[in-house]
Amino acid sequence: MRYAETGYNLEVDLSRGNIERVETDPRLTELHIGGLGTNAKILWDRVPPEVEPFSPDNLLIFGAGLLCGTPAVGANRTIVSTFSPQTLLMAYSMMGGFFAPELKHAGYDKVIIRGRSPDLVYLWINNDRVEIRDAGHLRGKGSLETAEIIRQELNEPNAQVAAIGLAGENRVYYASIEHGRSSASRGGIGAVMGDKRLKAIAVRGTKDVNIARPARFIELCNEVLKYIQFRQENPVKGVPPILAVLGSPQEMAIHDEEWHTNNFAWGNARYRRKDFWTREVEEKWKEVQSKAVERLISCYNCPLKCGGIISHPQLKRYMMKCYSKLTYTMAAMSDLEFGFKIAGLAQEYGVDGYSTPQVMAFALELYEAGILTDRDLAGMPSDTEGRFFWLLERIVRREGIGDVLANGTYWAARQIGRGAEAYAHNTIKKHEQLPLKLGMLNPIYFLMYSTGEKINITQIEGQFPQAPFATRELREEFVKDWFQVPDERFKQYVLDWEPRGERSIPYYPTIEATCEIVDWQEKMHYIDDATGICAGVSSFHLKPPYHIHNLPDIISAAAGIDLDREGLSLAARRNRTLIRAINVRRGLRRKDERPPENHWKKRFPELEARLLDEYYKFKGFNKEGIPTRESLLELGLDYVGEDLLRRGILTDGKSDPAGEAPAEAGKK
Amino acid sequence: MGVLKKKKVKVIKIDLEKCNGCRACEVICSSFHAVPKYGSNNPARSRIRLIRDPLKDIFLPVYAGEYTAAQCMGRDKYIIQGKEYGECDFCRASCPSRDAFKEPDSGLPLKCDMCEDDPPQEEPLCVQWCLNKALIYEEREEEVEEEVRPDEVEAGLKSLVDKYGLGKVVDTVVRLSSKG
Numbered sequence: 001m002r003y004a005e006t007g008y009n010l011e012v013d014l015s016r017g018n019i020e021r022v023e024t025d026p027r028l029t030e031l032h033i034g035g036l037g038t039n040a041k042i043l044w045d046r047v048p049p050e051v052e053p054f055s056p057d058n059l060l061i062f063g064a065g066l067l068c069g070t071p072a073v074g075a076n077r078t079i080v081s082t083f084s085p086q087t088l089l090m091a092y093s094m095m096g097g098f099f100a101p102e103l104k105h106a107g108y109d110k111v112i113i114r115g116r117s118p119d120l121v122y123l124w125i126n127n128d129r130v131e132i133r134d135a136g137h138l139r140g141k142g143s144l145e146t147a148e149i150i151r152q153e154l155n156e157p158n159a160q161v162a163a164i165g166l167a168g169e170n171r172v173y174y175a176s177i178e179h180g181r182s183s184a185s186r187g188g189i190g191a192v193m194g195d196k197r198l199k200a201i202a203v204r205g206t207k208d209v210n211i212a213r214p215a216r217f218i219e220l221c222n223e224v225l226k227y228i229q230f231r232q233e234n235p236v237k238g239v240p241p242i243l244a245v246l247g248s249p250q251e252m253a254i255h256d257e258e259w260h261t262n263n264f265a266w267g268n269a270r271y272r273r274k275d276f277w278t279r280e281v282e283e284k285w286k287e288v289q290s291k292a293v294e295r296l297i298s299c300y301n302c303p304l305k306c307g308g309i310i311s312h313p314q315l316k317r318y319m320m321k322c323y324s325k326l327t328y329t330m331a332a333m334s335d336l337e338f339g340f341k342i343a344g345l346a347q348e349y350g351v352d353g354y355s356t357p358q359v360m361a362f363a364l365e366l367y368e369a370g371i372l373t374d375r376d377l378a379g380m381p382s383d384t385e386g387r388f389f390w391l392l393e394r395i396v397r398r399e400g401i402g403d404v405l406a407n408g409t410y411w412a413a414r415q416i417g418r419g420a421e422a423y424a425h426n427t428i429k430k431h432e433q434l435p436l437k438l439g440m441l442n443p444i445y446f447l448m449y450s451t452g453e454k455i456n457i458t459q460i461e462g463q464f465p466q467a468p469f470a471t472r473e474l475r476e477e478f479v480k481d482w483f484q485v486p487d488e489r490f491k492q493y494v495l496d497w498e499p500r501g502e503r504s505i506p507y508y509p510t511i512e513a514t515c516e517i518v519d520w521q522e523k524m525h526y527i528d529d530a531t532g533i534c535a536g537v538s539s540f541h542l543k544p545p546y547h548i549h550n551l552p553d554i555i556s557a558a559a560g561i562d563l564d565r566e567g568l569s570l571a572a573r574r575n576r577t578l579i580r581a582i583n584v585r586r587g588l589r590r591k592d593e594r595p596p597e598n599h600w601k602k603r604f605p606e607l608e609a610r611l612l613d614e615y616y617k618f619k620g621f622n623k624e625g626i627p628t629r630e631s632l633l634e635l636g637l638d639y640v641g642e643d644l645l646r647r648g649i650l651t652d653g654k655s656d657p658a659g660e661a662p663a664e665a666g667k668k
Numbered sequence: 669m670g671v672l673k674k675k676k677v678k679v680i681k682i683d684l685e686k687c688n689g690c691r692a693c694e695v696i697c698s699s700f701h702a703v704p705k706y707g708s709n710n711p712a713r714s715r716i717r718l719i720r721d722p723l724k725d726i727f728l729p730v731y732a733g734e735y736t737a738a739q740c741m742g743r744d745k746y747i748i749q750g751k752e753y754g755e756c757d758f759c760r761a762s763c764p765s766r767d768a769f770k771e772p773d774s775g776l777p778l779k780c781d782m783c784e785d786d787p788p789q790e791e792p793l794c795v796q797w798c799l800n801k802a803l804i805y806e807e808r809e810e811e812v813e814e815e816v817r818p819d820e821v822e823a824g825l826k827s828l829v830d831k832y833g834l835g836k837v838v839d840t841v842v843r844l845s846s847k848g
C-alpha cells in the first residue's frame with residue numbers, strides 16, 4: 001500500500017484525446033518527496049530545453065503536495081509547473097484552496113497535461129472516470145463563472161474546479177489559473193493552459209488517503225494545531241502586523257496598512273509615500289474594508305483566515321486573498337475602494353495580481369513620457385482609474401496595444417522600443433517583482449532576489465526577521481522561544497544585528513552568515529513546496545508551527561519513508577538543485593541573477609559579487625551558478641551532470657564555467 | 669413502556685457566522701472513524717458535512733443523523749437573511765435522495781456518534797479541530813425513557829435490505845461466509 005500519496009498520476013494527452021492512469025515509482029518519493037520535487041523530475045526527464053512554452057510538447061503539471069489530503073494542517077497546495085512564456089524558465093506557482101486534496105481523494109497525485117486540444121475542452125475527473133469534455137460554451141467565460149457552470153452541468157456541487165479566464169485563453173503572459181479564492185498566477189502558467197486549449201479541470205474524489213503510522217502522525221498534527229493557536233494568541237513583537245501572526249498574510253482581516261503603503265512603491269514601482277498613512281486614510285480604509293469583506297475564509301483544513309468573501313454593490317461576489325487588495329490600488333495611485341472593484345474583474349479574467357497592475361502603470365508612464373501616444377491608446381478615458389479598467393479590457397483580449405502589453409513589461413518594452421526599456425525597470429529574469437524601492441542594500445535580500453528560482457521574493461523569504469529589531473530587549477525577547485532555528489548560532493545573528501553601526505546592513509550579517517540564513521529560508525520553502533503545506537503556516541513566517549525539527553517526523557509518519565533532518569535537508573537540496581539544472585539547461589546564468597538596478601539606492605558591486613560567489617559555492621554551484629558535477633553526484637543526480645556535460649554546459653569534472661549560453665533561446 | 673433514566677445529552681452548537689469553510693471537521697471526523705483509527709482519511713466518509721457555497725456566502729456544517737429508507741414526500745426551502753439554502757441542506761438523514769452521509773463504496777449509512785471513544789474524548793473531534801469555534805460542545809442531563817435502538821450493524825443491514833432486497837443480502841452473506 002502507498003501512504004500519504006496515491007501512487008498514481010493521470011496522464012492526459014490533449015492532442016490525441018488519450019487518458020492514462022500510471023503507477024509511479026515509490027523511490028522517487030524518497031528522493032524528491034513529491035509536489036514540486038517530483039514535478040521537476042518529470043520536467044527534467046520529459047521536456048528538453050528546445051521545447052518552447054507554447055508547444056504541444058511542453059507539459060503542464062498539476063501536482064498535489066505529498067501531505068495534501070492527509071490531516072496535516074494547511075497541507076492543501078497544488079503545485080502547477082510548466083515552462084513560462086514570460087521568463088522562458090521553469091514556472092511553478094502554487095495554489096491553495098481545495099483542489100489538491102480532492103485530486104488525492106480521486107486517486108491521483110498529479111495530472112500531467114501534454115499536447116494541445118483541437119478545440120477548447122475541460123477535463124472532468126470523477127474518481128476512476130475521467131473524460132475530456134467540450135468547453136465551447138465556456139469560451140470567454142470568467143474563471144469563477146466557469147467553475148459555477150461546470151459544477152451545475154455536472155450536478156456535482158462538491159467538484160473542485162481550476163479554470164482560466166479570457167486572459168488564459170488569449171495566452172496573456174501573466175495569465176493565472178483560478179480556483180475559488182486561490183490562484184496559481186505567477187509565471188504565466190494560465191497562458192500555457194490556454195495554449196493547450198484546456199479551459200478547466202474539475203475533480204471530485206471519494207477515496208481514502210492512507211497514513212503509515214496513524215497514532216504518531218495525529219499526535220504531531222495536534223501539536224501543530226496547538227502551536228498555531230498559541231502563535232495567534234502571542235503575536236511576534238516589533239514587526240509589522242502581517243508578519244506578527246501566521247497566515248498567508250492576513251490582509252483580509254488586518255486593516256492597518258501603514259507598512260505596505262509607506263514602504264512599498266506606488267505607480268509603476270516608483271514613488272514612496274512615506275506620509276500617506278494618516279488617521280483619516282486609516283478610518284476611511286477601515287470602513288471600506290469592513291463593508292467589502294463579508295466573511296473571512298480558509299483553504300482546506302486550515303484554521304487561519306487568509307481569504308475574504310468580497311461583496312460590493314457594483315460587483316458579483318468574489319473571493320480575495322492576501323495583498324491583491326493593494327496592488328491595483330497602489331499602482332493606480334488610487335484607494336482601497338478601487339482596489340476591491342478592479343480585483344474582482346481581474347480575477348474573472350484570470351490575470352496575476354502582481355504583474356497586471358504594474359504593466360498598466362508602466363503603460364501609463366510610457367504615455368506620459370510620449371513613448372506611447374494617443375494613437376496607441378485611442379479611446380482611453382482620461383482618469384487613471386478609468387484607464388486601468390480600459391487597459392485591462394485590452395490586455396485580456398490582446399486588442400490593439402493590449403496585444404503588446406499582454407507580454408509583460410519586459411517583452412512589451414522591447415517591442416515598443418523608443419526608450420521604453422527604461423520603464424520596464426522592476427523585473428528579475430523578465431518577471432515583474434514586488435514594487436519595493438529601498439535605501440541600503442540588504443545582503444540577505446540581495447541573495448534571495450538574485451538566486452530565487454521561483455522569481456518571487458515571498459516564495460523564498462521567511463523564518464528570519466526581514467530587518468533588525470530596534471532594541472536589544474526586542475531581540476532578546478524574540479530569540480527566547482525561537483526553537484525553530486536549525487542551529488543556535490542563528491539566534492546570535494539576530495542578537496548581534498543592529499539597525500545602525502558596525503553590525504548593520506550591508507556588512508552584517510557577514511557573508512558566511514548570510515549564506516546560511518538564505519539557505520535555511522529557501523530550504524523550508526522547498527520542503528513546503530514538496531509536501532504541499534501552505535507557506536502561510538510554515539516557511540513564510542517567523543516561528544512557524546512547521547519547522548526542520550518536526551517535519552521529518554511528520555513526513556515519515558504519514559508516508560512511511562525513513563527520514564531524518566539530514567535526509568529531508570538533502571531531499572530539499574536535491575529538488576532545489578534539479579530546478580537550477582533545468583533552468584541552466586535553458587540558458588540561466590549568473591548575469592541573469594540580479595535584482596532591479598534601482599531596488600536599493602545604495603549598492604555595493606564588490607560586496608554583491610562576493611556574496612554571489614560565496615553563495616554559489618555554498619550551494620555547490622560554480623561561478624556561473626551552474627551545479628558542479630561533484631554536487632550533482634552527491635545528490636544522486638549523476639544523470640543531470642552527464643546531460644550538462646554532453647551539452648557542453650559543464651566542461652569537465654571541475655567547476656569550470658561554460659561559455660555564454662543563449663539566454664533568450666526559444667524566443668520567437 | 670421504558671424506564672425513566674438519567675441521560676447525558678450532548679449538544680454541538682453551530683455558529684454559522686464563525687465558520688470559515690475549512691472542512692477540518694470533515695477531515696478529522698473521517699480520520700478518527702477510520703479503521704485503524706487515524707489510519708486513513710476521507711471527507712466523503714465524514715459524519716459532518718460542510719455545505720459550502722462561498723459565492724452565496726453559504727457555509728453550513730450538518731451532522732449525520734438517522735438512516736431513512738425513503739425520501740421525503742415534499743421538500744423545504746429555507747431563506748435566511750436573503751440566502752436561499754438548498755432543499756435538503758438542513759436535513760441530517762442518510763437518505764436515498766443524495767450521497768451525503770453514506771459510505772462512498774458500500775453506500776452504508778453514516779451517523780454521528782459524538783465521537784465515542786475509550787477513554788472518552790473531552791469533546792467530539794470536530795469540535796476539537798474547529799479552532800474558529802464555529803462548533804461548540806455542551807452537555808446536559810435529562811430524564812428520558814429508555815428505548816431500544818438498533819445497533820450500527822443492524823441499521824447498516826437494514827439499509828442494504830432496503831436497497832437490494834432481503835434475498836440478495838442473505839445470498840451474499842452466505843456466499844461471503846462460505847468463502848471463509
Ligand code: SF4
Pocket residue numbers: 686687688689690691692693694718729797798799800801802803
Ligand atoms: S472546522 Fe469549523 S470552521 Fe472549519 S468548516 Fe468545520 S465548522 Fe467550519
Ligand code: SF4
Pocket residue numbers: 693696697698700714715716731779780781782783792793794795
Ligand atoms: S462529533 Fe465526532 S462523529 Fe460527530 S461529526 Fe464530529 S467528529 Fe464526526
